[in-house]
Amino acid sequence: MSHVGYGCLMAVDRDLVLRSAAALLTRKSTATMDEVAKAAGISRATLHRQFAGRDALVRALEALGIAECEASADAARLDDGPAQEALRRFVKELEPAAGLLAFLYTENQLFEGEEQNEGWARLDARIAALFRRGQATGEFRIDLTPAWLTEALYGLMASGAWAVSEGRVASKDFTYMITELLLGGSLRREES
Amino acid sequence: MSHVGYGCLMAVDRDLVLRSAAALLTRKSTATMDEVAKAAGISRATLHRQFAGRDALVRALEALGIAECEASADAARLDDGPAQEALRRFVKELEPAAGLLAFLYTENQLFEGEEQNEGWARLDARIAALFRRGQATGEFRIDLTPAWLTEALYGLMASGAWAVSEGRVASKDFTYMITELLLGGSLRREES
DNA sequence: CCCACATGAGACATTCTTGTCTCATGACGG
DNA sequence: CCGTCATGAGACAAGAATGTCTCATGTGGG
Numbered sequence A, B: 001m002s003h004v005g006y007g008c009l010m011a012v013d014r015d016l017v018l019r020s021a022a023a024l025l026t027r028k029s030t031a032t033m034d035e036v037a038k039a040a041g042i043s044r045a046t047l048h049r050q051f052a053g054r055d056a057l058v059r060a061l062e063a064l065g066i067a068e069c070e071a072s073a074d075a076a077r078l079d080d081g082p083a084q085e086a087l088r089r090f091v092k093e094l095e096p097a098a099g100l101l102a103f104l105y106t107e108n109q110l111f112e113g114e115e116q117n118e119g120w121a122r123l124d125a126r127i128a129a130l131f132r133r134g135q136a137t138g139e140f141r142i143d144l145t146p147a148w149l150t151e152a153l154y155g156l157m158a159s160g161a162w163a164v165s166e167g168r169v170a171s172k173d174f175t176y177m178i179t180e181l182l183l184g185g186s187l188r189r190e191e192s
Numbered sequence C: 001c002c003c004a005c006a007t008g009a010g011a012c013a014t015t016c017t018t019g020t021c022t023c024a025t026g027a028c029g030g
Numbered sequence D: 001c002c003g004t005c006a007t008g009a010g011a012c013a014a015g016a017a018t019g020t021c022t023c024a025t026g027t028g029g030g
Helices: A010-027 A033-040 A044-050 A054-076 A083-110 A118-136 A146-165 A171-184 B010-027 B033-040 B044-050 B054-076 B083-110 B118-136 B146-165 B171-184
Strands: none
Touching (some): A010 A033, A010 A044, A010 A054, A010 A083, A010 A146, A033 A044, A033 A054, A054 A083, A054 A118, A083 A118, A083 A146, A083 A171, A083 B083, A118 A146, A146 B146, A146 B171, A171 B146, B010 B033, B010 B054, B010 B083, B010 B146, B033 B044, B033 B054, B054 B083, B083 B146, B083 B171, B118 B146
């Protein structure tokens, strides 16, 4: 690295490595540092120079996932218009990150007692606020708590990502399946 | 142990060990053989005598989970009456096994390419058949595939189990939250 | 009373992964 | 042309978990 330093090369590489790690761990959540490095096309030494250890890598992926979710939330304008439409926009924006989200969602279950990343708390609050807003406007039913609807959104995203990756669901139906089930449920309605 | 042997003690112990292993792995999916043994109140040596290795233990848990699901399916009489009611009964029956199910569901994601247990395939088929029946009778919408609804059921069970274990959802609401969301979705309806 | 046998405790080798280190190489800028 | 520096390759130790083994113990039945 030149004296110009931290801005020019490391940043770019780091992000590329992170992306490829996300893609790999999405498919194989137990991949070793060696596999992550190979997948990124770099050596394990270089991987270790950019991420102090596996923990650091996972925490970086966590930050990436949170950032992508927040970006999706921004792009979906969660506070604008009908909550139902905002949710649809949100899931659509979230689709590319679904695999990473599924990985992080299950990864988080491993830390039983430990405190969770505050970023998740912020995101949870933001999503729960959307559901709460929908309840306030009368769009959403009030007998399902915002916390549960938030959790269910994560769960359905993960299920959807896995179902697609195993070929049980067509990837083009991903967004539709999730939003329709989450919003309308599986029961058939008389009128539209 | 007497000469009568394999039938009298081993079977009982094995099942007790399995139950306690399920309870532990439900909370901490990365628990060591040593921790599993301690949780069961036996030594690691004995644990190894009953289950050849960790793989064997997990496979036994898989068989247990499948058996419990099938038993729940039987008890819920999936083929009787309105599919909607059958699904409610099924989730209610499934509730005690939700934690184990969540563990097995995520565990299954680790085996990317490998063939999955045929027991799961049978169970999947049985659940999918319920949704298909509901579609045939006009109870369920036909734009959500039975395969996806089946996957969503697993996902919501897992999400529900985690949400309860982390205190985000009251355990008494477990069944209600899952069935109501899966059947009716989050949108508020004009008429009941 | 004695024997069989399951058990617990623990030693042991093995394997896998991680984290650290060194060194040679090659690119890039001055 | 030369020096700097990131990189790749690989050696290395440390730690964790697994699987196997032996041996002493105690219980329960004959």
